[in-house]
Amino acid sequence: xxxxxxxxxxxxxxxxxxxxxLCLHAGFAGFVILIAIVAGNYRGSGWGxxxxxxxxxxxxxxxxxxxxxxxxTQNVLANESKGLSKSxxxxxxxxxxxxxxxxxxxxxxxxxxxxxxxxxPEPEPEDTNQVPYGEGGPVSGPYGMFTAxxxxxxxxxxxxxxxxxxxxxxxxxxxxxxxSENWLKYEVDPRxxxxxxVYLTFDITREGRPSNVQIEQxxxxxxxxxxxxxAIQRIDTFGPLPSDYSGNKVSVxxxxxxxx
Amino acid sequence: MSNLARLIPRHTVRGQFRxxxxxxxxxxxxxxxxxxxxxxxxxxxxVFFAAVSSSAQDWIRTGTGLGVxxxxxxxxxxxxxxxxxxxAELLKMFxxxxxxDLDNAGIFELVSKSFYPEQVPGQPTELTASQWGSPPPNxxxxxxxxxxxxxDKVQVQGWLYDVKSTSNSPQVLGxxxxxxxxxxxxxxxxxxxxxxxxxxxxGGIPGIAESKIFxxxxxxxxxxxxxxxxxxxxxxxxxxxxxISLSPRVAPDSSRLAFSSATKAGWEILMYSFDLNRxxxxxxxxxxxxxxxxxxxxxxxxxxxxxxxxxNIFVADASGGNLKxxxxxxGPDVSPTWNRKTGAQIAFVSGRTGLPQIYTMEIDGTxxxxxxxxxxxxxxxxxxxxxxxTFSWMRKYGPGEPGSNDLYLMDIASKQWVQLTHDAGRNDFxxxxxxxxxIVFQSHRSGSDQIYSMLADGTNVKQLTFNGNNxxxxxxxx
Numbered sequence: 001x002x003x004x005x006x007x008x009x010x011x012x013x014x015x016x017x018x019x020x021x022l023c024l025h026a027g028f029a030g031f032v033i034l035i036a037i038v039a040g041n042y043r044g045s046g047w048g049x050x051x052x053x054x055x056x057x058x059x060x061x062x063x064x065x066x067x068x069x070x071x072x073t074q075n076v077l078a079n080e081s082k083g084l085s086k087s088x089x090x091x092x093x094x095x096x097x098x099x100x101x102x103x104x105x106x107x108x109x110x111x112x113x114x115x116x117x118x119x120x121p122e123p124e125p126e127d128t129n130q131v132p133y134g135e136g137g138p139v140s141g142p143y144g145m146f147t148a149x150x151x152x153x154x155x156x157x158x159x160x161x162x163x164x165x166x167x168x169x170x171x172x173x174x175x176x177x178x179x180s181e182n183w184l185k186y187e188v189d190p191r192x193x194x195x196x197x198v199y200l201t202f203d204i205t206r207e208g209r210p211s212n213v214q215i216e217q218x219x220x221x222x223x224x225x226x227x228x229x230x231a232i233q234r235i236d237t238f239g240p241l242p243s244d245y246s247g248n249k250v251s252v253x254x255x256x257x258x259x260x
Numbered sequence: 261m262s263n264l265a266r267l268i269p270r271h272t273v274r275g276q277f278r279x280x281x282x283x284x285x286x287x288x289x290x291x292x293x294x295x296x297x298x299x300x301x302x303x304x305x306x307v308f309f310a311a312v313s314s315s316a317q318d319w320i321r322t323g324t325g326l327g328v329x330x331x332x333x334x335x336x337x338x339x340x341x342x343x344x345x346x347x348a349e350l351l352k353m354f355x356x357x358x359x360x361d362l363d364n365a366g367i368f369e370l371v372s373k374s375f376y377p378e379q380v381p382g383q384p385t386e387l388t389a390s391q392w393g394s395p396p397p398n399x400x401x402x403x404x405x406x407x408x409x410x411x412d413k414v415q416v417q418g419w420l421y422d423v424k425s426t427s428n429s430p431q432v433l434g435x436x437x438x439x440x441x442x443x444x445x446x447x448x449x450x451x452x453x454x455x456x457x458x459x460x461x462x463g464g465i466p467g468i469a470e471s472k473i474f475x476x477x478x479x480x481x482x483x484x485x486x487x488x489x490x491x492x493x494x495x496x497x498x499x500x501x502x503x504i505s506l507s508p509r510v511a512p513d514s515s516r517l518a519f520s521s522a523t524k525a526g527w528e529i530l531m532y533s534f535d536l537n538r539x540x541x542x543x544x545x546x547x548x549x550x551x552x553x554x555x556x557x558x559x560x561x562x563x564x565x566x567x568x569x570x571x572n573i574f575v576a577d578a579s580g581g582n583l584k585x586x587x588x589x590x591g592p593d594v595s596p597t598w599n600r601k602t603g604a605q606i607a608f609v610s611g612r613t614g615l616p617q618i619y620t621m622e623i624d625g626t627x628x629x630x631x632x633x634x635x636x637x638x639x640x641x642x643x644x645x646x647x648x649x650t651f652s653w654m655r656k657y658g659p660g661e662p663g664s665n666d667l668y669l670m671d672i673a674s675k676q677w678v679q680l681t682h683d684a685g686r687n688d689f690x691x692x693x694x695x696x697x698x699i700v701f702q703s704h705r706s707g708s709d710q711i712y713s714m715l716a717d718g719t720n721v722k723q724l725t726f727n728g729n730n731x732x733x734x735x736x737x738x
Contacts, residue, residue: 107690239464
């Protein structure tokens with residue numbers, strides 16, 4: 001009898017371990033789910049971090065500016081330079097100041113009229129030039145070591161003799177090539193990553209020498225302005241103007257976009 | 261380039277790493293993250309190792325005018341304008357030379373002749389611009405013309421047309437040449453016409469098709485000075501001294517040639533006149549006199565002389581008078597080269613700190629600055645625009661460091677450099693072409709020392725000499 005009671009009492013004792021077992025299993029399952037959630041949230045952060053050390057491939061490739069798509073810049077170029085060239089005549093509100101001071105007769109009126117007619121022709125050649133040569137947008141420095149992706153420049157031939165850009169497209173291309181070759185981007189402050197556009201104007205004499213280099217609109221960053229100025233000043237000659245061109249000089253507006 | 265390229269990514273990687281670390285400390289389960297990290301590192305390391313071992317020879321080639329397209333130029337074969345039987349021979353020479361000159365210029369993308377229309381023009385009246393300006397040729401420019409022999413005279417008419425132009429004046433260039441009816445004359449005319457095209461479309465820089473290269477050759481048994489055209493044609497000896505002559509340097513006006521030669525009195529600077537076609541007198545200075553260099557105005561000569569005991573840089577008038585010492589000390593200071601744009605600086609090689617390095621100084625010997633920081637750097641040559649130095653450099657030099665001897669280009673203002681030759685034997689004695697777009701140099705890549713030319717970005721390498729050993733090329737100034 002004593003043996004049978006022993007057996008019963010042992011049988012009754014199994015309940016407690018069973019409960020423990022269940023609890024532990026449930027707890028372990030919960031722990032696994034918790035880990036999965038925590039780790040799931042954190043997934044991916046281990047990649048692309050310090051793991052590769054100085055792994056270089058991806059970053060180096062980005063420093064080589066493969067020929068950019070001219071189509072993209074075309075729109076930007078046309079839009080932005082149009083806006084600027086049109087806004088400038090409007091900004092000149094100094095003449096209204098000049099009107100009240102003389103305060104005499106109606107002679108004052110013709111002056112704004114003539115200036116308005118003078119300024120209108122200026123934007124027009126720009127437009128005609130920029131449509132065919134808008135593709136001249138993307139340029140970059142002379143050597144791979146100086147280039148940082150994204151930087152570009154462009155220009156429009158203004159004044160001089162009307163449709164210079166149309167007639168002598170090859171000369172325009174020469175100018176673009178020469179300026180872009182001589183723009184050394186390492187001259188720009190290395191802390192600058194993005195900048196407003198710099199507009200330069202200069203004349204090309206009959207012999208092909210650049211002269212009268214001026215900043216038309218500053219980027220606000222002196223080192224960028226100076227590097228753009230130097231790009232032009234570094235050039236001895238673009239080659240003589242086309243022999244059948246009648247004018248004595250051509251005026252060029254060149255813009256530089258800087259992006260590191 | 262590579263040093264700069266290496267700098268930039270390192271910064272960015274470090275930045276990412278820092279932000280990543282912050283992320284880790286804010287998490288609870290550090291141990292599992294560590295495991296994950298080490299696993300990622302291991303995989304990354306494996307991938308990295310595999311990449312490195314499989315592509316040890318990778319480098320990035322970048323060059324001038326990146327992002328700026330070259331002019332697409334078509335050059336149709338010139339047509340005969342007379343019935344003379346000599347036409348065919350001259351036309352073959354003319355067309356080949358013109359094509360090679362334009363191809364070598366480095367500023368054109370020449371349209372393959374297989375794209376050309378069946379009827380090529382010989383006169384402007386025969387030209388249909390739309391055929392050339394649209395695909396398949398899709399050219400921007402077309403060079404064409406005719407050649408004819410009559411009574412031992414050859415006459416060539418050549419034109420360059422802007423075939424994409426929509427205006428009524430598509431002609432960029434029209435030229436006419438007359439000379440005696442020989443193949444040499446045909447080649448010269450082709451050079452002249454090519455130079456005109458390159459001058460027009462290359463931004464006012466004269467072409468180099470008529471320039472010469474002087475070099476040292478062992479072809480006749482001894483090391484003598486030889487001359488050839490820029491494309492390797494027409495090679496002929498200048499000196500017949502029967503000793504050893506080295507480092508030929510032609511004067512900026514191509515009237516004289518200075519070189520160093522082993523005379524009975526030792527190594528002296530000798531002078532050869534192209535006006536008189538003979539050697540002319542030049543003072544003897546005693547000691548070892550080596551590697552002369554002309555100032556850009558042709559009025560002065562700098563060289564290395566050990567007349568005071570140690571090799572130092574000396575400068576004198578082109579006549580040899582008015583001698584001045586520029587460097588002092590034990591040196592040795594050798595291989596001076598003038599700033600070809602300003603004439604106000606001299607670059608030279610000095611071993612004052614051990615292995616030879618490149619230095620620059622003003623022409624009065626002041627403001628000495630060291631440009632290279634390691635290895636074994638020799639043979640500097642200043643670019644025509646004054647902006648670059650090209651030189652031969654073993655960046656790793658010494659036991660257990662099998663450094664290659666390659667050519668480099670350094671921007672003097674920023675001291676940034678690019679490697680121009682890769683995995684191609686020993687390369688030495690680079691020299692700029694007058695247009696600043698080409699470099700001629702000596703290389704051992706074929707098993708013997710020969711002369712090669714390339715574009716200044718290291719592409720388009722062409723072998724110019726094939727017989728004997730040919731070394732120390734020097735490109736004329738125009």
